[in-house]
Amino acid sequence: MATCTLLTDFGTRDWYVGALKGTLLRLAPGVVLVDVTHDIDAGDVTAASFVLGGAALTFPPGTVHLAVVDPGVGSSRRLLAVEVRPMGVSGGAGSAHVFVAPDNGLLTPVLDGSLVHAVDRPDLYLDAPGHTFHGRDRFAPVAAALLRGTALDELGPRIVDPVRLPARPPHRDEARGRLEGHVVHVDRYGNLVTDLPGSWLRGRLSSARAGTVEIARIATHYAALEAGVPALVIGSLGTIEIAVRDGSAALLTGIRRGDPVTVELSP
Amino acid sequence: MATCTLLTDFGTRDWYVGALKGTLLRLAPGVVLVDVTHDIDAGDVTAASFVLGGAALTFPPGTVHLAVVDPGVGSSRRLLAVEVRPMGVSGGAGSAHVFVAPDNGLLTPVLDGSLVHAVDRPDLYLDAPGHTFHGRDRFAPVAAALLRGTALDELGPRIVDPVRLPARPPHRDEARGRLEGHVVHVDRYGNLVTDLPGSWLRGRLSSARAGTVEIARIATHYAALEAGVPALVIGSLGTIEIAVRDGSAALLTGIRRGDPVTVELSP
Amino acid sequence: MATCTLLTDFGTRDWYVGALKGTLLRLAPGVVLVDVTHDIDAGDVTAASFVLGGAALTFPPGTVHLAVVDPGVGSSRRLLAVEVRPMGVSGGAGSAHVFVAPDNGLLTPVLDGSLVHAVDRPDLYLDAPGHTFHGRDRFAPVAAALLRGTALDELGPRIVDPVRLPARPPHRDEARGRLEGHVVHVDRYGNLVTDLPGSWLRGRLSSARAGTVEIARIATHYAALEAGVPALVIGSLGTIEIAVRDGSAALLTGIRRGDPVTVELSP
Secondary structure, three states: OOEEEEEEOOOOOOOHHHHHHHHHHHHOOOOEEEEEEOOOOOOOHHHHHHHHHHHHHHOOOOOEEEEEOOOOOOOOOOEEEEEEOOOOOOOOOOOOEEEEEEOOOOOHHHOOOOEEEEOOOOOOOOOOOOOOOHHHHHHHHHHHHHHOOOOHHHOOOEOOOOOOOOOOOOEEEOOOOEEEEEEEEEOOOOOEEEEEEHHHOOOOEEEEEEOOEEEOOEEOOHHHOOOOOOEEEEOOOOEEEEEEOOEOHHHHHOOOOOOEEEEEEOO | OOEEEEEEOOOOOOOHHHHHHHHHHHHOOOOEEEEEEOOOOOOOHHHHHHHHHHHHHHOOOOOEEEEEOOOOOOOOOOEEEEEEOOOOOOOOOOOOEEEEEEOOOOOHHHOOOOEEEEOOOOOOOOOOOOOOOHHHHHHHHHHHHHHOOOOHHHOOOEOOOOOOOOOOOOEEEOOOOEEEEEEEEEOOOOOEEEEEEHHHOOOOEEEEEEOOEEEOOEEOOHHHOOOOOOEEEEOOOOEEEEEEOOEOHHHHHOOOOOOEEEEEEOO | OOEEEEEEOOOOOOOHHHHHHHHHHHHOOOOEEEEEEOOOOOOOHHHHHHHHHHHHHHOOOOOEEEEEOOOOOOOOOOEEEEEEOOOOOOOOOOOOEEEEEEOOOOOHHHOOOOEEEEOOOOOOOOOOOOOOOHHHHHHHHHHHHHHOOOOHHHOOOEOOOOOOOOOOOOEEEOOOOEEEEEEEEEOOOOOEEEEEEHHHOOOOEEEEEEOOEEEOOEEOOHHHOOOOOOEEEEOOOOEEEEEEOOEOHHHHHOOOOOOEEEEEEOO
């Protein structure tokens, strides 16, 4: 049976999640719905993009991923359907991941090498009294069409200019032995996830700095940290994190998403 | 496979949701469970009713909806099983929605035109040490019986006096060009949802007032609003909402559920 | 189809829950995933254990329960696979519950009479850049193996010394007519759940004391309580709770998990 993941900022106190699920089950009978999250901060496309990037490709090929964080709902922003073929997976129907989302950068982590279509199928959309809930009225019917086997080609033309979130790639200065990146996510434990690849460290940490905080330690896992002392850990996405044992590095340090992080390597 | 939606105020930190789901899966093997919400404020039957009204009928006919917001658990309040046949859907098993809930007004939005039964089947109820968790001990077994194909007639007698939440319908005074209603829900974005049908506006907004707030603008969607200025929008249930772009109208205005809203129409 | 319950402290704002679910669906195609909770306080093994104890055995035998609250992730703590055969259920595959969890006491409520195996199957584990997310990289693949039919014997040796949470059983002093226990959980309604069996009361409540609060009343259900007055209720696990009608006993009394509770019985 086809699987459809759900990632939204709808929260869980309203009728939005229920109406999204009900519409999908009505239009794609038998679909298996999987909640990824509905607790993205309202309108936080950056966080949605990050969570999508960490979760989506763990699902089996053939999964449809519906992601609706859509502050531009009702405006002329496009609706995208995107096919992503994971590295090493080839051929045949059901061998790719398919994403449905607004064209606002949410899909940035999966756009490289993907096929992007701008959906243009008003015949699929539901009649609705307003223009504030395209999740129910447009995204769900489009995802349902894909789940019923509709091909991307039938949904609208290929495009090459989907919106991407601004890129600010991390930087490695080998000559000076310095790595420069940013905090890109703060998780529920208060870990400060950076965009610096852990592989850049190669065990050569001399010291790190984030805001006014100096960090001189590194560990392989949280329980190996000294209590109350921020340290570096290679996290589950392969990037450097700043963590505190049994506590929140974010609360302890005051560092926030977007703040710069510099790592000095020993020679 | 039969589908059962879940709407409760159990929260998500306790064993209550797990025990509800486990009992349903044990007594109705293979049932597909769908979370609508478990984050209704404790005992807030009004909010539960509103969320149910916005979500339930988006599901396919044949769905069983289990809704447990039940401050009267253990008292003599009745347990209802209700059949709702959406407009235009006729005949046959599986062609109606079925609701299971306490008789406390929660089902108000779906009662008109429905068949209401008061459940009287102690043989179905689970033995339990206390009287505080009818969700697990009574509602789940009754829902499971329905999911296994038991007819409503077998659950208990039809009744005609289910509890309804107090009605306070919105009012349209054509002579004076005035609409009078109330805020009936505040959503997670801080939008103030009213009970005023958007169709009553017909583009004739002169001004609106809610509490001490004057509103002079209307837009088709949130992104068309001016930042920081409350405006009217026709929301996803077809009613007038007060919204603020990229912000919370509830926080900005201090307006709360139950507050009156008046709209003056231009001639 | 095999069912797998999920109980974690991952929260619902990150990619962790999605990556756990995606990995399970990829490695055990067709598994039915059921969220018990992801909102255990970060690292609170005691709360996780309590919620597991209240929910797990309501599911049908054959269910696999994956529970990951794992502050020791990446350390040498063991990974357990545990078979639990509910009282009165005998024989055959699929007739037992199976639990997968870290060896940190989380499974305490189901250990008595169970078969415990220490998992030692590095061949199952996923390659990962770090050591911070064994939920995705180790627990999910092990649970998936069980869901595909792998026997516990194939996962690693039986052990007899799984970690248990410290036991502090409640005490009944018949001679003095006194019951002594503790608050073991505070639920989302603010009910103070104790470890005192309700059967010890036998309607003989004289008075109860918790902290500086004296309680002289008992009721069969919440709606029978007098507003604002804490009283005893036999809760859904069969133990004595301290509750307040339409309010939070925890907020009203300041009593917290771990606080002692004494009940005096009338002769």
